[in-house]
Every structure is written in C-alpha cells, then in structure tokens.
Amino acid sequence: MAFARLRRAILLAAATLAMTDGAAFDLQGHRGARGLAPENTLPGFARALAIGVTTLELDCGVTRDGVVVVSHDRRLNPDITRRPDGMWLDGPGPLIHSLDYAELARYDVGRIRPGSEYAKRFPGQAAVDGARIPRLADVFALVERAGNRTVRFNVETKIDPTRPEETLGPEAFARALVRAVRAGGMARRTTIQSFDWRTLRAVQAEAPEIATVYLSTADTIGPGDRASPWTAGLRPRDHGSVPAMVKAAGGAIWSPGHAELTPALVAEAHRLGLAVIPWTANAPADIERLLDLGVDGIISDYPDRLRAALAARGRALPTPTPVP
C-alpha cells in the first residue's frame, strides 16, 4: 500500500514536471481548432496538428456498445448534426450512450447549422461535409499518420452528475476511457480532465500513470458550505480556495475558466505544485493577460492566435505536423 502510494506520487511528480517544465508551454487546441475547423473531428484535429500544438483538447462519451467516441455533447447537438438523410436534427438528438457506434457513425458533424447562434460565434470555421464523430482510437491513428510522436491528448469525460441516466456512471466511464487510452499506447501522453471530479478520482484509482486535470467554474464549485455534486464531496469551506481543493483531490493540473483567474490564484496554485491551464481563451487580449499571469498553458479555439502570441514573446513553439 505504502509502495503504491509512493509509486503514484513519483509518477504524478514526473507528469507534473513534464507539464510545467520552463520551455514547454502547453498550447492546447480546443476541440481541435474549433474556430477554424469542425469541432472534435479528424479534420479539426488535423488542422490543429498542421498549425502545431502541444496538446489536442477533446471531449468524449461512450456508446451503447462501449466505444469511446469524441463528442462534446451527451446528446447529438442540433447545431452541428445532420441525419443520415442529410436533414438537420430538428431538436436535441438521441443520447450517444443510447446508440451503437455503427449508428452514431451515420451522422454528419462537419458543418455548423447556417444561421444558428453557434454559427455566429464561429464565422471562420471552414465546413468539412461528411466528417463523422470519431473514435478516440481514430484520433490516435491520425496522430500516428502525421508522424507526431510528442503531441499530447487532454481528454474530457462528458458526464453530468445531475443527469446520471444520460451516460455511464463515473467509475465505468473512467474505466472505459482508461482502457481506450491504454489500448492506443497513449497513457504517457494523455491527461484526463473533468468538471465531474468523481471521474478523476476513479482515474487515479485505475491509472496512476495518467495525470488528472481539474476543470472548474464558479457554477460547478458552488457557494462553499455545501459540496457541489461536481466536486466529489469536497467543499470550498474546508479548503479555502479552488486550487487547495484540487491539491487535496490529488490533481496535477487546475483548469479554471480563464476570466476567473487572478494573480493570487496562479501564485497559490504554483505554490501547491499545480500547473495552471485555463480554458478557453480566444480574444488576443485575453491570451495576453493569461501569458502575463504566468499560466503553464492555455486552451484556445484558435491555436494559431495562441502561437502568434507565444512567438511574439520569443517562446518555444511545438513543431507543426501536417497529416499527409
């Protein structure tokens, strides 16, 4: 038992060191490069690889037949999904967890619905008609095809503790994801992130070699005296700050909403040995503010903008690896 704890501590320290090592700023492409290409698709990840990122940020779910797939939404999202007959979904679609992978693969997620609010948020996203919801294994294979042996994967478990009927439970979800990551031989290049900290506790028990990333926002942390359903029983009142909660939970990385980050919080997280990688900064002014704060990485829908900001500061940049 003591040995297991020691082994886990060493593995985590190594993972954290790899992530906070001076030159290695963690440039993360959010859902691939959502500002430029369809989110969470192979063309999107290929776009991020061609730009050059440290990490592909992506979301996952598990199909009825147990396949880990890459999707932000527990239900097929009518803003990005067309049915096999080419028609747009006319409302929230079926749960991913209610479909077998073969059924899921018939939907097209290569374009944002024209005229939607979502389309207005990402006017520069180039459509790739025919793009499908990929399996996590397909993303690993894409990276192999690009010849990229260093890019990392920051995989989010899309599970909502207030909607337990819509996905696998936290332990089963974590086990399925760990199995898929290990099957791809990518455990050393993967972090697992979640707003639902129960899944991260399950990952720690299942896979000590995989560092866990604690996503937070004021809404999921809650007011303080009561444990929010998202924080696996931890109460802000008992710890005094969100980074202290993350540390107590065994996290290696804290990923807060970027607007919630202050100099004092960054300093506290670093004192605790946590890397700080906020989501999701797209405006150049926000990116500059975060770089001034000394964060260890940034998640952006526009990895090209993030690269430009880092280049202007003379920072080392990850090598672009276009997929042939």
Ligand code: MG
């Ligand atoms: Mg995500």
